[in-house]
Amino acid sequence: MQSRYNEADAKAAIAKYPGVSAEIALRVYTSRLIGADDTLVMHGGGNTSVKGVHKGLLGENIEAIYVKGSGWNLDTIEPPGFPGMDLTYLRKLRALPKLSDEQMVNEQRSHMFDSNGPNPSVETLLHAFLPHKVVDHSHADAILALTNRPDGEALVREIFGARVGIVPYVMPGFALAKLCAEVYERDPKVEGLVLLKHGLFTFGETAKESYERHTTLVHRAEEWLAAKSRNSRSEPAAVSPDSGALAARIAPLLRGLLAEATGNADAPHRRMVLDWRATPAIMDFVNRPDLRTLALTGPLTPDHVIRTKAMPCVMQQPAADDAVLREQLVEEITAFRKAYNDYFDEQTEAKGVTRTRLDDFPRVVLVPGAGMFCFGPSKKDARIAADIYEHTIAVKALVAATGKYEGLPMGDLFDVEYWPLEQAKLGKSKEKSLARQVALVTGAAGAIGSAVAERLIEEGAHVVLTDINAEALTRTCDDIGKKLGKDNRRGVVGDITDEKFVRELFDEISRQYGGVDIVVPNAGIAHSASFDTLDVTAWERVQRVNSSGYFLVMRESIKHMRRQGTGGHIVVVGSKNVAAPGAEFAAYSASKAAAHQMAKVAALETAKDGIRVNVLAPDAVFGNEHNPSGLWQEVGPGRAKAHGVEANSLEDFYRQRNLLKARVTGRHVGNAVVFFASNQTPTTGATLPIDGGIGAAFSR
Numbered sequence: 009m010q011s012r013y014n015e016a017d018a019k020a021a022i023a024k025y026p027g028v029s030a031e032i033a034l035r036v037y038t039s040r041l042i043g044a045d046d047t048l049v050m051h052g053g054g055n056t057s058v059k060g061v062h063k064g065l066l067g068e069n070i071e072a073i074y075v076k077g078s079g080w081n082l083d084t085i086e087p088p089g090f091p092g093m094d095l096t097y098l099r100k101l102r103a104l105p106k107l108s109d110e111q112m113v114n115e116q117r118s119h120m121f122d123s124n125g126p127n128p129s130v131e132t133l134l135h136a137f138l139p140h141k142v143v144d145h146s147h148a149d150a151i152l153a154l155t156n157r158p159d160g161e162a163l164v165r166e167i168f169g170a171r172v173g174i175v176p177y178v179m180p181g182f183a184l185a186k187l188c189a190e191v192y193e194r195d196p197k198v199e200g201l202v203l204l205k206h207g208l209f210t211f212g213e214t215a216k217e218s219y220e221r222h223t224t225l226v227h228r229a230e231e232w233l234a235a236k237s238r239n240s241r242s243e244p245a246a247v248s249p250d251s252g253a254l255a256a257r258i259a260p261l262l263r264g265l266l267a268e269a270t271g272n273a274d275a276p277h278r279r280m281v282l283d284w285r286a287t288p289a290i291m292d293f294v295n296r297p298d299l300r301t302l303a304l305t306g307p308l309t310p311d312h313v314i315r316t317k318a319m320p321c322v323m324q325q326p327a328a329d330d331a332v333l334r335e336q337l338v339e340e341i342t343a344f345r346k347a348y349n350d351y352f353d354e355q356t357e358a359k360g361v362t363r364t365r366l367d368d369f370p371r372v373v374l375v376p377g378a379g380m381f382c383f384g385p386s387k388k389d390a391r392i393a394a395d396i397y398e399h400t401i402a403v404k405a406l407v408a409a410t411g412k413y414e415g416l417p418m419g420d421l422f423d424v425e426y427w428p429l430e431q432a433k434l435g436k437s438k439e440k441s442l443a444r445q446v447a448l449v450t451g452a453a454g455a456i457g458s459a460v461a462e463r464l465i466e467e468g469a470h471v472v473l474t475d476i477n478a479e480a481l482t483r484t485c486d487d488i489g490k491k492l493g494k495d496n497r498r499g500v501v502g503d504i505t506d507e508k509f510v511r512e513l514f515d516e517i518s519r520q521y522g523g524v525d526i527v528v529p530n531a532g533i534a535h536s537a538s539f540d541t542l543d544v545t546a547w548e549r550v551q552r553v554n555s556s557g558y559f560l561v562m563r564e565s566i567k568h569m570r571r572q573g574t575g576g577h578i579v580v581v582g583s584k585n586v587a588a589p590g591a592e593f594a595a596y597s598a599s600k601a602a603a604h605q606m607a608k609v610a611a612l613e614t615a616k617d618g619i620r621v622n623v624l625a626p627d628a629v630f631g632n633e634h635n636p637s638g639l640w641q642e643v644g645p646g647r648a649k650a651h652g653v654e655a656n657s658l659e660d661f662y663r664q665r666n667l668l669k670a671r672v673t674g675r676h677v678g679n680a681v682v683f684f685a686s687n688q689t690p691t692t693g694a695t696l697p698i699d700g701g702i703g704a705a706f707s708r
């Protein structure tokens with residue numbers, strides 16, 4: 009690791025934030041240098057501070073400390089991410105024999121200069137009790153690779169000599185802050201403090217000095233590890249091309265087993281979303297003969313327990329036979345859940361505390377031959393767990409190559425996982441109606457498909473969008489990504505009339521998100537011609553897309569949902585034309601009638617699996633200027649002719665013919681998908697018109 013401090017960038021940072029002092033600007037600059045390096049901190053980990061002077065309203069100078077606030081990540085932090093507090097007051101707290109976390113948070117919050125600022129880090133007092141102007145704290149991989157060993161303390165002493173103070177593990181909070189100050193005061197010449205099984209603090213009189221002490225110490229640790237592991241380094245295992253196929257087989261089974269039965273018929277499952285990875289380093293790790301011994305050790309730093317749980321679930325070699333594979337997974341997940349509950353019971357009893365039990369599902373599942381399966385309530389959570397666990401793998405493998413790994417004992421991990429301040433937040437935020445779910449929308453680049461995908465994502469679902477038009481699909485995914493974030497949508501280009509593609513599509517969904525819960529067959533085409541002019545090629549083309557395409561997608565959905573075992577929804581985009589067909593539209597109307605009929609048969613067959621199949625019958629959706637309907641651009645002129653109106657007044661013609669004089673939009677169709685997919689009513693095999701009211705289409 010090299011210092012990336014650069015005088016020109018430092019000056020630019022000062023110029024960038026004219027509203028704040030140079031000290032704060034430089035604090036932002038070096039915090040971002042630390043945050044940008046994922047071998048130092050990840051996803052909100054680590055914290056930094058600077059001390060200065062706050063000008064009070066009456067002109068008085070107040071000694072101040074500015075510490076990273078919660079909710080900010082070091083790599084993107086801005087000046088408001090450093091709430092300022094009364095340093096003189098905070099330092100007085102050191103005289104107390106003890107201070108609970110709740111009291112500590114209250115003292116910090118009530119001594120802030122800006123009542124709207126974020127909560128300062130729980131390590132604020134540690135920063136405050138050290139005398140230096142600038143303090144940096146990371147969970148550097150290289151430092152954890154030295155300290156997460158039985159002989160960690162001796163090793164740190166051997167490598168760093170008197171340059172650092174060594175602090176035994178104590179949970180972050182008031183006690184750790186006092187202990188760090190004491191260790192520092194024993195030898196004020198030290199450049200930093202190594203917190204065993206936790207991380208590194210460095211300090212200095214300038215942002216540069218503190219940051220460069222940090223990089224220098226980490227670099228020294230990296231050098232030692234590299235030299236020591238040189239002889240034991242083996243060639244990385246070749247990644248088997250089968251890992252992807254195996255992952256697609258395992259993921260839906262696993263995701264089904266990680267869905268919690270709620271007992272609520274209207275929301276029967278609390279599911280998880282997957283992030284699967286199989287890099288060479290991960291495959292090396294999961295294929296190790298000593299995988300179980302090495303993986304079933306504590307995390308690198310206590311914070312990680314929130315994201316990854318204390319232990320991963322380690323699978324045996326997956327069987328080739330599907331029924332045996334399922335049994336293996338059931339056995340491992342059941343064992344994991346039992347072990348987790350035992351841990352909870354043992355720890356609460358030993359500590360004599362009452363806590364709200366968290367779910368007992370693993371966040372990390374390691375499978376020989378298939379890689380790492382990380383789970384969370386959303387793709388983002390799963391991705392964070394996966395990022396953390398990739399570093400865990402790297403560090404554990406490195407430690408195994410140079411000694412013996414030792415993590416924190418379960419008692420310490422429990423204290424962090426069941427921290428009362430985190431417990432207090434439980435159940436306070438309500439999840440969106442389709443949170444934790446995965447949807448597939450076909451024809452997703454079109455006017456209806458893109459609007460349906462957006463509505464599903466707005467309700468918390470993750471959506472795989474598929475379309476045959478690569479360019480339009482990329483544009484749609486980009487637009488949705490800008491509006492609603494990138495984690496919740498994936499595009500897969502392909503032709504849903506191709507049986508092989510449809511199978512691969514479901515495999516890809518399994519690898520991307522773990523499985524699928526909501527499927528919206530929507531990709532369709534139309535053709536306008538009178539019977540006597542309708543040629544068989546056009547007829548067959550329409551049947552192939554609208555009928556066979558729907559059939560293939562529905563068949564794979566049913567197989568996939570059954571494999572997952574947690575029910576699901578198929579919401580077929582049909583047409584108002586089935587109930588009230590128009591002239592010169594035989595191919596389209598017949599194909600949509602087939603889709604309606606298939607949905608009803610599917611509803612009969614799949615209700616026992618908890619799968620609901622319903623149909624939407626929208627009247628013409630023309631899209632908007634930004635995304636006009638491709639279908640209507642093609643058949644619009646023919647339909648206008650059939651209705652005896654001008655092509656440019658066709659949309660208005662459709663609007664005028666319905667009772668509500670409504671313009672039907674893709675968003676309306678999306679709302680209806682959300683209605684069914686969120687189990688608002690116990691309904692299957694039904695058809696919902698979305699047409700503004702058309703008497704000829706009334707059901708009878």
Ligand SMILES: [Zn+2]
Binds near residue numbers: 131145180
């Ligand atoms: Zn920390």
